[in-house]
Amino acid sequence: MSRRPATSAGAPGTRRVSRPDAEEIGRIFRAQSGRSLATLIRVLGDVALAEDAVQDAFAIALERWARDGLPPNPGGWITTTARNRALDRLRRDRRGRELLDEVARLTPDDGELPGDEFEEAGGGRVVDDRLQLIFLCCHPALSLEAQVALTLRLLGGLSTEQVATAFLVTERTMAQRLVRAKRKIAAAHIPFRVPADRQLPDRLDAVLGILYLIYNAGADQPAPLGEPSLRAEALRLARLLAGLLPDEPEVAGLLALLLLTESRQAARYDEDGSLVLLRDQDRARWSRRLIAEGQQIARACLRRDHPGPYQLQAAINAVHADAIAFADTDWPQIVALYDHLLALDPSPVVALNHAIAVAEVDGPQAGLALIDALDGLDRYHAFHVARGELLFRTGDVEQAREVLVRAAALAPTDATRRHLRHRAEQLALQQPG
Amino acid sequence: MPQYMLSVHMVEGDDRQPTQEEMELRMKRLGELEADMRASNTWQFSARLHGPDTATVVRKVDGRRVTSDGPFAESKEHLGGFYVIEAADLDEALDWAERTVDATGMPIEVWPFVATAGH
Numbered sequence: 386m387s388r389r390p391a392t393s394a395g396a397p398g399t400r401r402v403s404r405p406d407a408e409e410i411g412r413i414f415r416a417q418s419g420r421s422l423a424t425l426i427r428v429l430g431d432v433a434l435a436e437d438a439v440q441d442a443f444a445i446a447l448e449r450w451a452r453d454g455l456p457p458n459p460g461g462w463i464t465t466t467a468r469n470r471a472l473d474r475l476r477r478d479r480r481g482r483e484l485l486d487e488v489a490r491l492t493p494d495d496g497e498l499p500g501d502e503f504e505e506a507g508g509g510r511v512v513d514d515r516l517q518l519i520f521l522c523c524h525p526a527l528s529l530e531a532q533v534a535l536t537l538r539l540l541g542g543l544s545t546e547q548v549a550t551a552f553l554v555t556e557r558t559m560a561q562r563l564v565r566a567k568r569k570i571a572a573a574h575i576p577f578r579v580p581a582d583r584q585l586p587d588r589l590d591a592v593l594g595i596l597y598l599i600y601n602a603g604a605d606q607p608a609p610l611g612e613p614s615l616r617a618e619a620l621r622l623a624r625l626l627a628g629l630l631p632d633e634p635e636v637a638g639l640l641a642l643l644l645l646t647e648s649r650q651a652a653r654y655d656e657d658g659s660l661v662l663l664r665d666q667d668r669a670r671w672s673r674r675l676i677a678e679g680q681q682i683a684r685a686c687l688r689r690d691h692p693g694p695y696q697l698q699a700a701i702n703a704v705h706a707d708a709i710a711f712a713d714t715d716w717p718q719i720v721a722l723y724d725h726l727l728a729l730d731p732s733p734v735v736a737l738n739h740a741i742a743v744a745e746v747d748g749p750q751a752g753l754a755l756i757d758a759l760d761g762l763d764r765y766h767a768f769h770v771a772r773g774e775l776l777f778r779t780g781d782v783e784q785a786r787e788v789l790v791r792a793a794a795l796a797p798t799d800a801t802r803r804h805l806r807h808r809a810e811q812l813a814l815q816q817p818g
Numbered sequence: 819m820p821q822y823m824l825s826v827h828m829v830e831g832d833d834r835q836p837t838q839e840e841m842e843l844r845m846k847r848l849g850e851l852e853a854d855m856r857a858s859n860t861w862q863f864s865a866r867l868h869g870p871d872t873a874t875v876v877r878k879v880d881g882r883r884v885t886s887d888g889p890f891a892e893s894k895e896h897l898g899g900f901y902v903i904e905a906a907d908l909d910e911a912l913d914w915a916e917r918t919v920d921a922t923g924m925p926i927e928v929w930p931f932v933a934t935a936g937h
Contacts, residue, residue: 526908573930574820576907584909 403454410450413459414443415542421464422539423514426521427577429471432539432567438471439463445470515540516629517577519622523592524575531566532595533602538563540625541618551602551615589630593639593695596623600643604650616650619643627682637686638696644679645702648672660804664711676706697726716745733762741771749778766795770805777812786812819904821862821931822911826924828869828898847921855903860914866899898924902931 405413418439425435442463456462522535530552537543537551549559569575580588596619603615623640630636652666661667683699692700701722708714723739736759744752753775762768769792777785786809793805836844855861873889889896901918905911908928915926 524908526912572932573822573928574907576909578909580909 404452405450405455407447407451410447413455414446414463417460418443418463419540419542420460420513420515421467422542423518424464425467425471426518426539427514428468430577432521432570434471434474435467436539438467438474441470441474442467512579513629515625517579519592519626519629520579520588521570521575521577523588523595524570525588525591526573526575527566527569529595529598531562531569532591533599534559534562535566536595536622537599537615537618540622543618589633589635592626593635596626596639597643597695600646604646604653616643616647620647634686634689634691635693635695637682638693638699641679641683641686641699642695642702644675644682645699645706648675648679648706654800658800658803659807660798660800662804663705668709671706679703680706692725692729694726694730697722697729701726714745716742720746733759734765734767737762737765737768737771741775744775744778749775753779764795766792766797766801766805768792769795773809773812782812782815819906820908820911820933821902821904822908823900823902823927823929823931824911824915824918825900825927825929826898826918826922827895827927828924830894830896844921844923851917851921854917855901855914860903860905862902862904864899864901867897870896 421442422435422439425438426432429435429438445466446463450456518540519536522539523532527535533552534548537548538545543551545560545563546556548563549556552559554562579585599615599622600619603617603619620640620643623636623643627636627640648671649663649666651672652668652670653661655661679699680703683696683703686696687700701719704715704718704722720739720742723735723742727735727739737756740752740755740759743755753772756768756772756775759768769788773785773788773792776788789805789809789812793802793809796802796805852861852864870889871887875886875888875890877884877886901914903911903914905914908930911928911930915928918926
């Protein structure tokens with residue numbers, strides 16, 4: 386739909402009403418309705434009812450905003466309209482009467498919702514409803530798949546169809562997954578609140594893990610992404626969370642990590658969609674704007690001196706971003722950061738990346754020795770990629786080629802597979818430099 | 819207030835007998851746990867069950883009662899015992915479940931009750 390041309394100013398003193406089209410209404414509604422949905426879930430205590438009410442409000446907005454122009458406070462309008470629609474729905478439903486009394490108690494007569502945007506919680510903390518909603522969506526009593534789906538649906542405002550497409554399942558399957566999750570929230574009384582301090586570190590870890598998973602699910606898609614993309618959603622939610630929990634350095638660490646990773650996205654794939662490794666990327670295509678923002682956040686959180694896995698990974702990416710060319714990379718610094726990360730998270734994948742960095746400082750033999758000592762990565766393509774590249778640099782071209790063919794067979798995406806097959810062919814023709 | 823069943827499942831073939839000392843420690847912890855559950859009005863009911871070979875299934879076939887030996891499902895796991903508790907929400911129920919794990923050394927299943935009139 387095309388946008389209506391703005392009419393020239395009318396008589397002096399007449400307020401010009403700009404009438405948004407459906408597309409613009411959709412965009413504004415999506416940006417504003419997250420907070421309304423979170424508030425309604427808190428007030429109604431019922432996720433499905435809150436969703437239906439916000440959906441009702443959208444139908445009304447499409448008609449009314451197009452006719453009368455945007456309300457002065459679209460977010461407030463959505464909350465009030467959806468609240469009224471929820472009350473209507475409850476009045477029609479007998480079983481809703483009990484709930485209705487409860488909502489009435491929580492809703493002062495003037496029609497404003499209690500703490501329309503913020504609520505004073507225990508200990509004098511001001512809690513945003515969206516923060517409580519994040520913890521609800523990422524509750525560990527829900528399956529990982531359900532946590533991801535709920536987060537994208539309720540916080541990201543993606544449609545069920547969009548979430549389904551992103552995870553390559555049918556809309557029907559995704560709809561069932563969401564219904565099941567909402568049923569469990571209601572039946573098991575999964576609470577809508579920020580976890581107690583004792584549980585907070587673990588629960589926050591789970592939330593960060595979900596956002597990182599959503600980002601990475603989007604990072605494997607080389608094609609230009611339609612709106613909204615999983616990467617953009619993960620970044621938006623990480624920003625939101627960093628704003629809501631400014632005193633948690635790992636939240637800032639995740640945001641910095643996502644920004645720095647995203648800064649390289651345009652250089653990660655070549656024209657035919659093959660993966661381009663860090664060493665071969667055209668660094669002119671890196672986004673200086675995202676690098677500057679990511680580095681600034683990474684520095685600020687590391688200054689607090691509570692380094693965690695996300696902060697350290699952000700710092701490693703910040704060091705890469707500093708190098709004008711691959712050869713300029715400060716590898717000793719990266720090895721030191723991986724040493725630290727390995728101490729906090731002694732997982733085989735971290736150990737593999739540590740070994741790759743060591744190879745850049747102490748040579749391919751040193752890296753290979755570390756890699757060959759690793760267990761449990763035989764099905765992981767990156768393990769074979771690293772081995773293959775290091776074998777090549779030791780001069781063992783034939784074995785390097787074989788290992789890369791094995792890596793290609795295990796690659797998770799077409800882009801990676803294409804890159805690895807190409808690389809294996811290349812090696813057959815080359816001698817190590 | 820929502821009610822939950824916290825249940826412990828025994829796994830067949832996993833019947834390593836605890837030592838006298840372990841047994842006493844377990845009983846002591848369970849005693850403390852139950853005292854705390856009662857003091858906070860959390861505890862509603864609890865029971866320990868005999869083994870699955872003592873269970874009987876009753877059916878009706880053509881209007882006649884038919885009984886058979888054993889629990890419903892032939893499975894390696896069976897219900898060993900349970901608490902019925904009242905808690906504000908799932909997070910509170912999970913806290914009690916964690917204490918039950920600490921006391922029994924076994925994983926605990928937390929299962930919500932369907933609300934009935936009066937609850």
